[in-house]
Amino acid sequence: MKSLKRRRYADRAAHWVITLGGTATVLVILALFIFIFLEVYPLLQDARITKETTHSVHGKVISMGVDDHQEVAYIIYNNGVIEFISLKSGALLKKHHVSGLDGSVITSADKDHDRLVLATNDGKVFTISISFSESFAGDSRAVTPEVLEEKKVKASKLKAGILNVTSRGDDSTDVTAVYTNDGHLILIASETGKTPLDNEEKKEFQKDITGLFVAHSINQNTASVPYLLQTEGIERREKAKAGMQTADNSSGDLTEQRTGTEITSLALDLFMENLYIGTPSGDVFHIDVRDRENPYLVEKVKVSESAVTALGFLLGDVSLVVGDASGGVNVWMQVRDDRSSWGWALKKVHILRSHKAPVIAVAPSMRDKGFLTAATDGTIYLNHATSEQTLLRFKTGYTPVALAFSPKANGIFVADTNNRLFQWRIFNPHPEITVKTLFGRVWYEGYEKPEFVWQSTGGTDDFEPKLSLVPLIFGTIKGTLYTLVIAVPIGIFAALYTSQFLHNSLKIIKPVIEIMAALPSVILGFLAGLWLAPLMERMFPAIIIMPFFITLSIGIALVVWKYLPVIGKGWYRHGTEVLVLIPFIIGAIVVSIQLGGVFETNILRGDYREWFSRVLGLKYDQRNAVVVGIAMGFAVIPLIFTISEDAMSNVPKSLISASLALGATPWQTAVRVILPTASPGIFSAIMIGFGRAVGETMIVLMATGNTPIMEWNLFNGFRALSANIAVEIPEAPFGGTLYRVLFLASLLLFVTTFIVNTLAETVRRRMRLKYNKL
Amino acid sequence: MEKVRTTVPEPIVNIIDLFLYYGKVEALKKIALDISRKNITSFIGPSGCGKSTLIRCLNRMNDLIENVTIEGCIRIDDQDIYSPAVDVTELRRRVGMVFQKPNPFPKTIYENVIYGPRLMGIRKKGILDEICEKALKKAALWDDVKDRLHANALDLSGGQQQRICIARAIAMEPEIILLDEPCSALDPIATAKIEDMLCDLKKDYTVIIVTHNMQQAARISDYTGFFMMGELVEYSVTSEIFTNPREKQTEDYITGRFG
Structure with a gap:
C-alpha cells in the first residue's frame, strides 16, 4: 500500500517536472522571438507627430530656423528683422536688425546650415550666420542665440532687384548666384588665396551668365549634351576644362538676347561647382561654375511637363529635389552615362508622392536623405528620397511661406500666409528603412543604377548607410x-x-x-x-x-x-x-x-x-x-x-x-x-x-x-x-537603425532555422511513418 | 558408434564431413548428409543444436559472421561452394533463403518481389510484372494482393509478409529454397497456409526447412534430420524417424522427454 502511494507521488512529480520543463523551453524560445521582434519592430513603425504648437508671426517671413534642442526659433522677416522666440513660452527673446539694409526689402534667402544669404529688392546681398550657444546654470540649459553679420557683397553691377538667390561658401570661397527682376542671372564669386609671398589675396568676380541658358532656350530641340555658348563652340569648352583663363567679353552682348525666358528657382551645391536653374518650361539647366570666370552649360534636361517651382539639395548636396507646378516631387542626380560626352547625365532616380498643387518649397534634413516639401494648398509632406516613401502628410490652412527642418530632423517648422508659425515635433527614427530598401534594389547617390548594397558606415557625416540585406542573405546562401x-x-x-x-x-x-x-x-x-x-x-x-x-x-x-x-x-x-x-x-x-x-x-x-x-x-x-x-x-x-x-x-x-x-x-x-x-x-x-x-x-x-x-x-x-552581426554589432549605436537592422538579420536567421527545422521534422516524420513498421 | 549414412534419391546437396567453429567453439561436428532434389527436407532439434547454422552454410550466409571457420566440403550440383572460384552472389541466387522473422523491405509489395530480378539487371516492365505475378501465385499470395501491388509490404499481416519473403525468394528461380523456422512467428492459420504452399513448391524446388515444430516436420517433409549438440544424430525418411527412430536420443526428443 505504502509503496503504491509513493509511486503515485513520484509519478505525479515526474509529470509536473516534465510538463514544466517542456513549457519552459517553449516559453524561452517564444520570449527570444518576442525580444528580437521588439527590437526590430520600430523599423516598421511609421513616422508620427508627437506634439504640435502654434505661434504667431508679424510680417512676411523670409526664412527661419531652430536650435538643436528646439527651444529657440528665429524668424527672418522681409524688413530685415530677425526675431528669436522661445518655443516653450512663445516669448520674444531677442530682436535683431540686419544692418545696412537702409529700407530695402529682402526678397529671397538661401540657407546652408548656419549660414544665411539674404538678397534684397535693390540688388544687395547679405551673408549672415546665426548660431546658438548653450550654457548650463545648475540643471537647466540656456540657449543663447547669436547673429554674426559677415559681409555685404558689393553688387556693383546690379541695379535691379533680386528675385532669387542661391549661395554657398566656406572659409576661403564664396559663390552666389542671383536672378534679378530684369531677367539677368549673375554669378558673384570671391576667393581668398595665398600668394607666393604668403599674403592673402582676395579675388572677386561678378559675371552675367544669363546667356548660358537664354541662348539655349531659344533653340529648344537640342539634345542634352554639354552645352556651350553658341558663339564660342567647343574650343572654349576645351579651354575652360583645361583651367585656362580666358578673357571673355561676350556675355555683355548675350544679355541683350533675352527673350523672356525666366528662372523660377536656383540651387548651387556646397562644392560650389554645379549650379542648377529651374525654368517655367520644366527644364533644368546645369551650369558648371568651377571656373568662376568662365562657367559653361553642361546640360539641359527636361524634368517636368510643367514649370519647375522649387529646387533643393538633399544632405550632401548631390541629389537635387525638383518640385513642379503640377505638384510632382522627384529626385534627380548625376549618374555616369557613357552616351554623354561629359560622362555624366542628370537622371531622375526617385519619384515621390505628388502634391495636388504647385510645390513651393523644399527643406532638406540635416541628418539623412529626408526632406520636406510644401505646396500652395498648404499640404506638407515629409519624404525620404532613397526609400521613396512619404512618411508624413499634414496640412496648414493657408499657403506656406517658409519651411524648416530642425537640425536633428525631429521637428518641422512652417510659417504660412496667415501669420502663423507651426511647430510639429516628429518621431521618425528610421526613415530610410522600408521592405524595399532592405530587400530590393535601391538607387543610392553616386551609383549608376539601383543595386543591392550593404555598407553601413562611411567616412563622412553625410554618408548614407546602405542597408540591403540581400548581399548578406546571398553570402549566407553561398557559404551554406x-x-x-x-x-x-x-x-x-x-x-x-x-x-x-x-x-x-x-x-x-x-x-x-x-x-x-x-x-x-x-x-x-x-x-x-x-x-x-x-x-x-x-x-x-x-x-x-x-x-x-x-x-x-x-x-x-x-x-x-x-x-x-x-x-x-x-x-x-x-x-x-x-x-x-x-x-x-x-x-x-x-x-x-x-x-x-x-x-x-x-x-x-x-x-x-x-x-x-x-x-x-x-x-x-x-x-x-x-x-x-x-x-x-x-x-x-x-x-x-x-x-x-x-x-x-x-x-x-x-x-x-x-x-x-x-x-x-x-x-x-x-x-x-x-x-x-x-x-x-x-x-x-x-x-x-x-x-x-x-x-x-x-x-x-x-x-x-x-x-x-x-x-x-x-x-x-x-x-x-551571422558574420555581419558579429562584425557590426559592436559599432552599432544602441537603438539606432543599424542596430535594429542587425536584429532584423538575426530574426531572419532565427526564422530561417525555425522554418527549416520544422520542415525537416515534418518530412522526417512522414518518412519515418513509412519505415517505422520495421 | 559409426553412423549409417542415409542415402537419398537424386541428391542435389552433398555435405561431407563439415565442421564449423565460431571462434574456438565447435558448432557443427562432422556433419555428413545428402539432400534429395525436389523434396522437402526438414532439420529438427533443440535450440542451439546447429541446424540453422547448417542451412546458413548452404548459401554462405555465415560468411557475414566474423570468426567463422569451416572445414569439410559442401557440394551443390557437384560443385564445392566454398571453393574460391565460386561467386557468392551467384550461389545465393541459386540458393534462396527465407528467414525466421518476416523481413520484407520497406518498399511496395511489387518492389519486394522483383528486388532480386532487378539486381540481375532485368529492366523491362513486362518481364518484371510477369515474374512478380508468377512468384506471388506460387507463394499463394496473388489473390490477396493483386489489387494492391503498390501498397507498402509492411502493411500486410505477418503471414502475408512471410509469404512475400517466400515469393521474393521464388522470383529468383532458385534451385534450392532454405527456410529458417519460417512459421515460428506466425499463428496456426498462417502456418497452415505456408505449409500448403511449401507442399506445392516442392514440385519445382528443393526445399530445406529448419523447424522447432515436430508436427510440422512430420506433416510436410519427406526427409528429416535430427540434430543435437552440433551433431547429426539421425537422418532418414520422415515417416521412419517419427514412427521408428533408430536412436534413443531421437525417440526421447520426438516423444517430448526433453527439448
Whole structure:
C-alpha cells in the first residue's frame, strides 16, 4: 500500500517536472522571438507627430530656423528683422536688425546650415550666420542665440532687384548666384588665396551668365549634351576644362538676347561647382561654375511637363529635389552615362508622392536623405528620397511661406500666409528603412543604377548607410551551399562506408570524427583564414590538378589490388581495404604538389591568377568560398557523418541479410536497402548540417574577406548574415537603425532555422511513418 | 558408434564431413548428409543444436559472421561452394533463403518481389510484372494482393509478409529454397497456409526447412534430420524417424522427454 502511494507521488512529480520543463523551453524560445521582434519592430513603425504648437508671426517671413534642442526659433522677416522666440513660452527673446539694409526689402534667402544669404529688392546681398550657444546654470540649459553679420557683397553691377538667390561658401570661397527682376542671372564669386609671398589675396568676380541658358532656350530641340555658348563652340569648352583663363567679353552682348525666358528657382551645391536653374518650361539647366570666370552649360534636361517651382539639395548636396507646378516631387542626380560626352547625365532616380498643387518649397534634413516639401494648398509632406516613401502628410490652412527642418530632423517648422508659425515635433527614427530598401534594389547617390548594397558606415557625416540585406542573405546562401557541396557527399559516403564496409576494428574512426565536431569553430576559422587560405593561394595549381591525380591513383590502386597475388593479401581482412588506398592517395597528393609548378608554367602560362582573370574573367581572393567550404565542411561533416552513420547502423540486420540472401552485392545492398531505409536519418543529418552552416559565424568571419558582394565565383569572398552581426554589432549605436537592422538579420536567421527545422521534422516524420513498421 | 549414412534419391546437396567453429567453439561436428532434389527436407532439434547454422552454410550466409571457420566440403550440383572460384552472389541466387522473422523491405509489395530480378539487371516492365505475378501465385499470395501491388509490404499481416519473403525468394528461380523456422512467428492459420504452399513448391524446388515444430516436420517433409549438440544424430525418411527412430536420443526428443 505504502509503496503504491509513493509511486503515485513520484509519478505525479515526474509529470509536473516534465510538463514544466517542456513549457519552459517553449516559453524561452517564444520570449527570444518576442525580444528580437521588439527590437526590430520600430523599423516598421511609421513616422508620427508627437506634439504640435502654434505661434504667431508679424510680417512676411523670409526664412527661419531652430536650435538643436528646439527651444529657440528665429524668424527672418522681409524688413530685415530677425526675431528669436522661445518655443516653450512663445516669448520674444531677442530682436535683431540686419544692418545696412537702409529700407530695402529682402526678397529671397538661401540657407546652408548656419549660414544665411539674404538678397534684397535693390540688388544687395547679405551673408549672415546665426548660431546658438548653450550654457548650463545648475540643471537647466540656456540657449543663447547669436547673429554674426559677415559681409555685404558689393553688387556693383546690379541695379535691379533680386528675385532669387542661391549661395554657398566656406572659409576661403564664396559663390552666389542671383536672378534679378530684369531677367539677368549673375554669378558673384570671391576667393581668398595665398600668394607666393604668403599674403592673402582676395579675388572677386561678378559675371552675367544669363546667356548660358537664354541662348539655349531659344533653340529648344537640342539634345542634352554639354552645352556651350553658341558663339564660342567647343574650343572654349576645351579651354575652360583645361583651367585656362580666358578673357571673355561676350556675355555683355548675350544679355541683350533675352527673350523672356525666366528662372523660377536656383540651387548651387556646397562644392560650389554645379549650379542648377529651374525654368517655367520644366527644364533644368546645369551650369558648371568651377571656373568662376568662365562657367559653361553642361546640360539641359527636361524634368517636368510643367514649370519647375522649387529646387533643393538633399544632405550632401548631390541629389537635387525638383518640385513642379503640377505638384510632382522627384529626385534627380548625376549618374555616369557613357552616351554623354561629359560622362555624366542628370537622371531622375526617385519619384515621390505628388502634391495636388504647385510645390513651393523644399527643406532638406540635416541628418539623412529626408526632406520636406510644401505646396500652395498648404499640404506638407515629409519624404525620404532613397526609400521613396512619404512618411508624413499634414496640412496648414493657408499657403506656406517658409519651411524648416530642425537640425536633428525631429521637428518641422512652417510659417504660412496667415501669420502663423507651426511647430510639429516628429518621431521618425528610421526613415530610410522600408521592405524595399532592405530587400530590393535601391538607387543610392553616386551609383549608376539601383543595386543591392550593404555598407553601413562611411567616412563622412553625410554618408548614407546602405542597408540591403540581400548581399548578406546571398553570402549566407553561398557559404551554406559550398559547405554542403563539400560536406554532404563526404559525410554520407563516409557514414555509409563506416557503417557497412569498414572492419569493426577500425570503427574507432567514429568517436574520432565526433571529437572533430567538438572542435571550437574559432579554431577552425583561425586555421582556415591564417593557414589554409595562404597555403591554398600558394599551391592553387597543385590543388586544381589534385582531384585528377587522386582519382588516377585510386584507379591504379584498384588495378594493383585486383592483380595482387593472394599471398600479398594475407594480412587483409574484409573491411580494411581502405588502408590500401592511403599510400596511393598520399602519393597522388605529393605528385600533385610536385607537378603544380609545371602545370602553372605550361598550362596556365605562368601565373594562375592572371590566367583566371584573363580566361575565366574571375578574381582570386585569398580568403574565398572554397576555403570557407572546406573549413565549414570540417564543422559540418562530423554532424552529418555521425547522425547518418547512426541511421545506417540502425537499419535492421534482417533487411541486409534478406538483400544479401537474394544475391545482392554489399554495394547493391547499401544503395538499394541501406540508403532508402536510413533516409529519414540522413535527411535530418543534412538538415542539421544545414542549420549549422547557416548559423556558423566564426568560420565565415575569419575565413572570408567579409566583402558583401554578390557573385557565385568560388574564389572570392562573401559576407554572411551571422558574420555581419558579429562584425557590426559592436559599432552599432544602441537603438539606432543599424542596430535594429542587425536584429532584423538575426530574426531572419532565427526564422530561417525555425522554418527549416520544422520542415525537416515534418518530412522526417512522414518518412519515418513509412519505415517505422520495421 | 559409426553412423549409417542415409542415402537419398537424386541428391542435389552433398555435405561431407563439415565442421564449423565460431571462434574456438565447435558448432557443427562432422556433419555428413545428402539432400534429395525436389523434396522437402526438414532439420529438427533443440535450440542451439546447429541446424540453422547448417542451412546458413548452404548459401554462405555465415560468411557475414566474423570468426567463422569451416572445414569439410559442401557440394551443390557437384560443385564445392566454398571453393574460391565460386561467386557468392551467384550461389545465393541459386540458393534462396527465407528467414525466421518476416523481413520484407520497406518498399511496395511489387518492389519486394522483383528486388532480386532487378539486381540481375532485368529492366523491362513486362518481364518484371510477369515474374512478380508468377512468384506471388506460387507463394499463394496473388489473390490477396493483386489489387494492391503498390501498397507498402509492411502493411500486410505477418503471414502475408512471410509469404512475400517466400515469393521474393521464388522470383529468383532458385534451385534450392532454405527456410529458417519460417512459421515460428506466425499463428496456426498462417502456418497452415505456408505449409500448403511449401507442399506445392516442392514440385519445382528443393526445399530445406529448419523447424522447432515436430508436427510440422512430420506433416510436410519427406526427409528429416535430427540434430543435437552440433551433431547429426539421425537422418532418414520422415515417416521412419517419427514412427521408428533408430536412436534413443531421437525417440526421447520426438516423444517430448526433453527439448
